[in-house]
Amino acid sequence: MNRRDFIVASAIALLPLHISAQTPAGYPEKAVRIVVGFPAGQATDIIARIVSEKLAERLGQPLVVENKPGAGGGLALSYLLRQPADGYTVSFANTGAVITNQFVKKDLPYNPNDLQPVALLGDIPLVLAVRGDSSIKSLEDFINQARANPGKLSYATPGVGTTSHLAMESLKQATGIDVLHVPYTGSSRSLSDVVAGNVDVSFDTITTVYPFTENGRLRPIAIGVSERVALLPDVPTLAELGYRDIVGAVWVGAFVPPGTPTAIVQTLEAGIGEVAKNPDVASRLAAAGLYVRYADAAGFAASLATDKPKIQEVVKFSGLQPN
Template sequence: MKALRVLFLGLSVLLPAAAAAQDFPAKPIKLIVPFPPGGPNDIIARVVGQRMSEIAKQPVVIDNRGGQAGVLGTDAIAKAAPDGYTIGIVSASALVINPTMEKVPYDVAKDFAPVTLVTTVPEMLVVASNVPAGDMKELIALAKAQPGKLNFASAGVGGMPHLAGELLKLTASIDIVHVPYRGAAPAINDLLGQQVQMAFLDLPVLLPHIKAGTLRPIALGAPKRAPTSPDVPTTAEVGMPDLLIENWYGMLAPAGTPEAIVTALNRLANEAMNDPQVRQKLADQGLTVAGDTPGHFRNYIGSETQKWARVIKAAGLASGK
């Protein structure tokens, strides 16, 4: 009899969750983007979110919450109701780099329910047009001949472009100076104006300038060449296989979201990402569609945290928490 009561209680908990998942989504979904409109995070959310809306027959409403390199918007996801109706697409900087470098208001391992890795974005190393280096070998030789004289721009302290530059310094044993900007656009403006000499940045924001010939590509930090820039070698091809640098964006729900709802979100997101038009739109931006399981994405976040923690420690970038 006692066993039957326990079974009944267990079913009374599971059945409502299962029923909710079967009907999910029954109302609009809010998709938080922790950056202003126009950047890669926003583009990804709008392309994938639009297809999710069409499949689910419910609106997917983009909510841009910029600030503190993605920390503010990411914290809003953590503090949302865990019902699947407020989710977000978050970058590596907010989930891996910032929490390693400084104190943030959320615990990545405890405050989120990973849904799926959405896209990976290779970082490309470019130089200003007046830099007398046409390839990686020449650039490293130039930096070694002028220690502390060459600057590398980033989209802000703690972002993937910043860590990419630090990894280049460590891998090539060169002394180059970090110049942080508030976003990729002002960093590119100063590259074009020859105020800084080089930068690793997300491929999508660099493509127009590479195609126009106003910035010179050196290498792509990805396992294979990008279809949008087939003539640019990978870092492995130029003899630096450890300089593998890809930004990435993943979908999260708040911790406590029922597993059945997380599974439904995963299924919906992956169906959207597998749509040929979605894949093509993202590929045109230099983005590679990923898509995986919640468990695999959780493990991926863990492995990326370990990788970049080593770089942060070696570069002396971690502040006291």
């Protein structure tokens, strides 16, 4: 055997060893931790638990949800990025923690660009709602009244820099209206003040708005996803009303640390995809406020690349400064 043939043969002999080192056989061989950056009982937590229950059955190992709330979901992602890239720590995170935080918070303790996307699960729609007896009956009414009374109408959100805040700023940017932002520390108080007539309108998640609509305390006039939803089937979408580019939902997706072997990412990606297709799971997720819009790792990465500049532009328009 000449020297060239020896080198080629040696390279071929080593190739399976390299592949096995990158794609551990038998994954997962132990419990997988699912890190959530919000308290137990919050929407992202409930969604993570619903998916983890079925995903554990498919993977043949327990999936243990750990709550690490704080910094708008950022503490969990900071923790995730310090873990080994072995597929045994996964985080379910949302729009705010992955994209918005980097534009509205100073000294972020993690780099969102380091996150390895696994799969997009779906969207929690935002609902534009007014007091039940408001003279505002539709999105058109709201826009017309706002244009006739610049700076007079007000909108409530659960906080500065939240997706709810950016959603209204996005609508302001698209329509040219001028409405006053009234931020609160959480949705309960903000929605209660809309019901009380202290604020004119709210743009908040369907999970928080829907209970107020059941007894007529709030009237939903538009919803931020592209298709109507079963909980509020008579409420038109912003898209069908002509506003397709509004930041109108909070998405939830799965991430792992950078450098996680491709085969492990693909295992998790395929598992989440199968779970998302399960009608029972989809029904339970919808009850928790999330509507499935599954995308694999590549599709999710493309979606992130589209969302990031859009949200950055809305933050710039709003005049928000990192704090």
